[in-house]
Structures are given as structure tokens and as C-alpha cells.
Amino acid sequence: MPEEKAAETQSKNVAPARVDPSFKHEVMKEHDGETLKTCFQCGTCTSSCPTARFSSSYRPRIVLRMAQLGLKNKVLSSNALWLCTACFTCTDRCPQNVEVASVLRVLRNLAVKNGIVPQIFLELTSNINDTGYAYRIPDLRQKKRVEAGLPPLPKANCVDVSKLIELTKGGKLLKK
Numbered sequence: 001m002p003e004e005k006a007a008e009t010q011s012k013n014v015a016p017a018r019v020d021p022s023f024k025h026e027v028m029k030e031h032d033g034e035t036l037k038t039c040f041q042c043g044t045c046t047s048s049c050p051t052a053r054f055s056s057s058y059r060p061r062i063v064l065r066m067a068q069l070g071l072k073n074k075v076l077s078s079n080a081l082w083l084c085t086a087c088f089t090c091t092d093r094c095p096q097n098v099e100v101a102s103v104l105r106v107l108r109n110l111a112v113k114n115g116i117v118p119q120i121f122l123e124l125t126s127n128i129n130d131t132g133y134a135y136r137i138p139d140l141r142q143k144k145r146v147e148a149g150l151p152p153l154p155k156a157n158c159v160d161v162s163k164l165i166e167l168t169k170g171g172k173l174l175k176k
């Protein structure tokens with residue numbers, strides 16, 4: 001194929017990623033987000049990450065690089081953001097003192113602000129909002145506790161829980 005034709009075909013097939021140069025500043029103005037700038041892409045975070053060990057797609061180094069490059073939409077809509085278990089191993093091992101786990105937390109918060117949250121987290125938030133527990137405990141489970149001589153589960157103060165969820169903008173997402 002002549003070179004021009006090949007370039008034309010390529011430009012039709014590959015949509016350029018949208019770059020938002022101000023995105024890294026958005027991240028860096030949040031607490032610990034400023035450490036994003038010192039990442040020099042050594043990969044120690046990924047090689048230390050227990051989640052990355054069991055996932056073929058989760059790579060904290062790549063998430064941070066995309067944030068540095070301003071790939072806002074790609075980062076915020078990435079499921080990878082939600083796979084971090086906040087164990088902080090990456091943060092402990094980063095030679096550049098990047099607060100990796102905290103930067104990921106900042107990115108998740110920005111995703112929430114932009115209304116991007118995986119359905120499962122909305123369901124868990126809805127459970128917490130209504131019952132104070134991440135899972136709705138079935139009546140049968142409560143009965144079994146009584147039969148086993150266990151005390152009933154403590155009741156949550158759902159009014160206060162709802163207020164907290166409202167304050168963190170979670171209420172808005174639940175109403176969608």
C-alpha cells in the first residue's frame with residue numbers, strides 16, 4: 001500500500017485520545033495529588049501491587065502516566081481506578097515518594113465528581129444509605145443469629161449516614 005494511503009487508513013481507524021493539559025493541575029491541587037509530578041515511570045508501584053499481580057489490565061504506573069499526560073476522560077472512565085484496594089504497598093515502595101494510593105483516591109473522587117461510578121459501588125452506597133451496612137442483611141440471617149444465641153446486629157444511625165453521603169455528593173448519584 002502506498003504510504004499516503006496507509007496513513008489515511010490509519011487516521012480513519014485510530015481515534016486520537018482527547019488531551020486535557022489542565023487535568024494534571026486538577027489532580028495536583030488535591031491533597032497528596034501534587035506528588036503526581038515526581039513520578040518518573042520506574043514501574044515499582046505496578047511490580048509491587050498485589051492487585052496487578054492478579055489482573056492483566058490493572059497497572060498503577062499506567063494510570064498515573066495517563067493522568068500526567070492529560071488523558072482525563074480515559075482515566076476517569078477507567079475501571080482500573082476502582083480495582084485499587086488502598087493497601088499502600090506502592091506508596092511505601094515508590095522511590096520518588098509519590099503518594100500513589102492517594103493519587104488514585106484523588107482520581108476516584110474526580111470520577112465521582114464527574115458522575116462516573118461503577119454500578120456495583122452505587123448499589124453498595126445505596127445499601128449503606130438505607131441500612132448502614134454495605135450488604136442488606138436478610139431477615140433469615142437475623143433469625144439464625146437469634147437461634148445461635150447471638151445478639152442482634154447493631155442498628156446504624158441511617159439519618160447521620162445519609163447526611164454524610166449527601167455531603168460527599170453521593171446522594172446526587174443515587175438519585176440519578
Ligand code: SF4
Binds near residue numbers: 097
Ligand atoms: S513507583 Fe513511583 S516513580 Fe515509579 S512508576 Fe510508580 S509512582 Fe512512578
Ligand code: SF4
Binds near residue numbers: 085088089
Ligand atoms: S494501594 Fe492500590 S495501587 Fe497501590 S499497591 Fe495497593 S492495590 Fe496496588
